[in-house]
Each structure stands twice: as C-alpha cells, then as structure tokens.
Amino acid sequence: MEEEQIEPTRQFGLIRITASFAAQWGLSIDACDTQGKLQNDGLFEKLHKILLMPESYKIRGIFFRWMSGRLWDIWVESEDLPEVEEYCSPSIVNPFYAKDDDGTVRLVRIEVEEGTSWKTNTSLQLLS
Numbered sequence: 001m002e003e004e005q006i007e008p009t010r011q012f013g014l015i016r017i018t019a020s021f022a023a024q025w026g027l028s029i030d031a032c033d034t035q036g037k038l039q040n041d042g043l044f045e046k047l048h049k050i051l052l053m054p055e056s057y058k059i060r061g062i063f064f065r066w067m068s069g070r071l072w073d074i075w076v077e078s079e080d081l082p083e084v085e086e087y088c089s090p091s092i093v094n095p096f097y098a099k100d101d102d103g104t105v106r107l108v109r110i111e112v113e114e115g116t117s118w119k120t121n122t123s124l125q126l127l128s
Contacts, residue, residue: 060076093112
C-alpha cells in the first residue's frame, strides 16, 4: 500500500469529545499507540463518518487531554477553517447535530471559535 503524502496546512482546528463518548466506539487511551496506526486501522475514516463531517474536512490526529477534563481532541484540517498564525492556538470546531423524527441524525452546522494568540497573554509577554 502506498503511503499518502500529507501536505502541511495552517488551516486546522480541534473537535473536542468526552472520554465517555469516545468509549462508545472503542477509543481508549490504551488503544492509542501512534497516529499512523490509528489511521492505518481506519479509525480516522470511521470517526469522520460518525461525526458526519463534510468531505472538505480531513481528520489528521486524535489526542487525549488528561489534564483538561479528560477530553479527546480531534485534529481536523479544512480550507473552511481560519489559518492558524504563529503563537496562536488552533480554532475549536463545534459541530451541531439534529435528530429527526425517524431517528436519523444529521449535521446541522459547524461553528468555529477562532484560536487565541499566545502573544496577547501578559504572563508570556513578561517572559520574552
């Protein structure tokens, strides 16, 4: 199998999900060894389908944030997202869903909270 060449981009963001939600489809910290293995095992594609993300969104990584409420960060790239400047945190991507009367779940919209600049953090300015 030929390895996919990934072009670097500065247009990316994070989707945050709870550990209990991730456990519903088999993701645990014990199951994570490398991003490449997760991608090769089809987890990125599976997650893309579960989250009903548009084709323009690509999942590039999954990271567990133990100290931040035990959340999972899902790194997504898309030309639809703002460019991440140097010294800035990435945008937070918030997908919103609706459940129809027949039980079908659909993606209604995606809201993006632009990342913050670390340069404006006064405690970091004191260090420079």
